Amino acid sequence: MQERSVDVAIIGAGTAGLNAMSQARKAGKSFVLINGGEPGTTCARVGCMPSKAMIQVAEDYHRRTHLGRYGIDGHEGLSLDVPEALEHVQEMRDTFVDRVLGSSTDDMPEELFLQDYARFIEPTLIEVGEQRIRAAAVVIAAGSRPLVPEPWQAFGERLLTTDTLFELEDLPSSIAVIGLGTIGLELGQSLHRLGVAVEGFDQLETIAGIRDPEVNRAAIELMGKEFALHLGQAATIEEDGDGLRVQAGEHQARVDAVLCSIGRVPNLDGLGLEQLGVPLDARGLPAFDRHSMQVGELPVFIAGDVTAERPVLHEAGDEGRIAGFNAVQAASGAEPLRFQRRTPLFINFSDPNICAVGARFDALDPETTAIGEIKMAPVGRALIMGRNRGVIRVYAAKRTGRVLGAELIAPRGENLAHLLSWSIQQGMTVEQMLRMPFYHPVIEEALQGALNDLNRKLEVERDGPLTELALLGDGDSGASR
Numbered sequence: 001m002q003e004r005s006v007d008v009a010i011i012g013a014g015t016a017g018l019n020a021m022s023q024a025r026k027a028g029k030s031f032v033l034i035n036g037g038e039p040g041t042t043c044a045r046v047g048c049m050p051s052k053a054m055i056q057v058a059e060d061y062h063r064r065t066h067l068g069r070y071g072i073d074g075h076e077g078l079s080l081d082v083p084e085a086l087e088h089v090q091e092m093r094d095t096f097v098d099r100v101l102g103s104s105t106d107d108m109p110e111e112l113f114l115q116d117y118a119r120f121i122e123p124t125l126i127e128v129g130e131q132r133i134r135a136a137a138v139v140i141a142a143g144s145r146p147l148v149p150e151p152w153q154a155f156g157e158r159l160l161t162t163d164t165l166f167e168l169e170d171l172p173s174s175i176a177v178i179g180l181g182t183i184g185l186e187l188g189q190s191l192h193r194l195g196v197a198v199e200g201f202d203q204l205e206t207i208a209g210i211r212d213p214e215v216n217r218a219a220i221e222l223m224g225k226e227f228a229l230h231l232g233q234a235a236t237i238e239e240d241g242d243g244l245r246v247q248a249g250e251h252q253a254r255v256d257a258v259l260c261s262i263g264r265v266p267n268l269d270g271l272g273l274e275q276l277g278v279p280l281d282a283r284g285l286p287a288f289d290r291h292s293m294q295v296g297e298l299p300v301f302i303a304g305d306v307t308a309e310r311p312v313l314h315e316a317g318d319e320g321r322i323a324g325f326n327a328v329q330a331a332s333g334a335e336p337l338r339f340q341r342r343t344p345l346f347i348n349f350s351d352p353n354i355c356a357v358g359a360r361f362d363a364l365d366p367e368t369t370a371i372g373e374i375k376m377a378p379v380g381r382a383l384i385m386g387r388n389r390g391v392i393r394v395y396a397a398k399r400t401g402r403v404l405g406a407e408l409i410a411p412r413g414e415n416l417a418h419l420l421s422w423s424i425q426q427g428m429t430v431e432q433m434l435r436m437p438f439y440h441p442v443i444e445e446a447l448q449g450a451l452n453d454l455n456r457k458l459e460v461e462r463d464g465p466l467t468e469l470a471l472l473g474d475g476d477s478g479a480s481r
């Protein structure tokens with residue numbers, strides 16, 4: 001068997017792996033990129049981008065249901081050509097995949113880009129097809145895939161996942177969405193808005209991974225107005241003629257197809273991680289340092305969805321950069337460096353958006369935490385937009401006023417969540433946030449309302465007579481303010 005040596009071997013050409021590769025390339029190290037499965041990244045091929053393209057079409061079409069209120073005639077006559085809409089989603093996806101490939105692997109020589117599955121023989125020896133790669137350092141960035149219980153695989157094409165949904169030329173008339181986490185909620189709502197009869201199922205009493213009970217209540221109420229949600233019972237599937245019968249507790253539904261969105265499994269099997277010689281947890285994952293991405297003391301680094309820690313794109317990118325940088329360090333005989341991580345930020349692109357930022361509700365100490373809240377109903381701009389639904393909840397340390405986290409369901413929540421995460425990462429207090437400019441009338445005034453409510457509940461020493469405005473200091477001309 002042929003064996004060759006490189007400085008860095010990267011397993012997986014997704015977002016994490018490509019970012020790791022950039023680090024090796026920048027440092028002038030020799031490397032190989034190894035990718036089993038389709039290249040083009042999960043995000044562009046079957047993840048973020050096609051799902052957001054589908055959500056956009058669904059949201060635009062759904063908007064017709066509001067138009068009558070403004071006296072816009074003819075909205076009842078609007079119709080959707082589903083095959084054409086799906087073709088558009090596929091075209092968008094192809095554009096994003098081409099962009100990724102064009103800027104990464106398209107022009108890579110065959111000896112640098114190996115298109116096959118990799119397997120560890122030793123911590124620094126990898127087998128790929130008929131060859132072995134001896135690497136001074138290795139990055140594992142093998143991603144994840146949809147979880148489908150084995151018995152459900154027998155349902156064939158009627159059992160859809162995000163790997164197959166965006167390939168369809170037409171949509172089924174009815175569908176059961178099993179699993180109402182991020183994927184199930186985003187796509188369940190979109191499919192409903194595209195005209196499919198949708199029933200949603202989750203074994204939990206929460207949806208979209210929400211932890212704050214008030215936000216969960218609002219989300220269930222809002223989403224439940226669009227399609228039926230059956231919560232609190234695991235769903236099972238049986239054959240029913242040409243269709244499928246889904247059962248959860250007492251409820252049964254006969255549907256043409258099922259979207260299985262019950263989570264994703266890290267691609268750990270087949271990697272031969274037992275050859276690393278370090279303990280593996282129940283999932284088969286070795287312990288690693290989330291600031292250096294190093295596995296134990298080995299010259300092996302791990303990044304992206306394969307860790308299942310923060311399975312979102314910008315974190316996969318960061319982890320790939322850290323792992324790649326430290327693989328270069330290890331290959332140069334230097335110690336790995338530890339990097340700060342960003343404030344956690346999760347956005348579910350359902351309408352309204354559901355977002356979580358910073359510390360989660362279930363990790364808060366009720367004794368020392370204050371919670372500010374605003375319901376979207378009276379918020380001026382939201383009312384004008386016809387989207388005054390939802391609730392924002394912001395958490396802060398009672399005695400210091402430092403903002404800790406937030407959870408919300410709100411229109412343009414994606415933007416509010418960014419403001420919050422940037423402020424939390426800056427270590428800002430409620431008062432400091434309230435001293436930032438808020439224009440009128442904007443959705444950000446809802447956040448201002450939640451912060452005002454929170455401010456009233458704090459036990460902090462007040463810095464000046466006006467919450468919203470700091471006093472001018474000695475020698476401060478105020479010219480820049």
Ligand SMILES: Cc1cc2nc3c(=O)[nH]c(=O)nc-3n(C[C@H](O)[C@H](O)[C@H](O)COP(=O)(O)OP(=O)(O)OC[C@H]3O[C@@H](n4cnc5c(N)ncnc54)[C@H](O)[C@@H]3O)c2cc1C
Pocket residue numbers: 011012013014015016017034035036037038039041042043046047048049051052116117118119141142143144162183267270271303304305306310311312313314316
């Ligand atoms: C439907 C959906 C929607 C999403 N929407 C969003 C969103 O809106 N925003 C967001 O931030 N995130 C979103 N995500 C999550 C985001 O797509 C992922 O966090 C990100 O793509 C993970 O990148 P990665 O590099 O870890 O994995 P991947 O891109 O999956 O790359 C891993 C690669 O490794 C390969 N591989 C596996 N095993 C081996 C092996 N043994 N040898 C060699 N190669 C191997 C795989 O084939 C794959 O090509 C979404 C995900 C899905 C599924």
Ligand SMILES: NC(=O)c1ccc[n+]([C@@H]2O[C@H](COP(=O)([O-])OP(=O)(O)OC[C@H]3O[C@@H](n4cnc5c(N)ncnc54)[C@H](O)[C@@H]3O)[C@@H](O)[C@H]2O)c1
Pocket residue numbers: 178179180181182183184186201202203204208209233234235236261262263264310311312346347348349
């Ligand atoms: N907007 C985004 O950032 C975005 C969008 C899509 C996906 N993603 C990423 O993809 C990952 C995977 O998403 P996901 O939605 O597949 O997983 P998830 O873990 O978020 O949700 C899975 C849900 O399925 C439920 N479930 C499991 N088995 C069940 C059964 N038999 N019957 C009923 N319910 C069952 C679980 O209770 C859970 O609520 C997410 O963690 C997320 O990071 C992100």
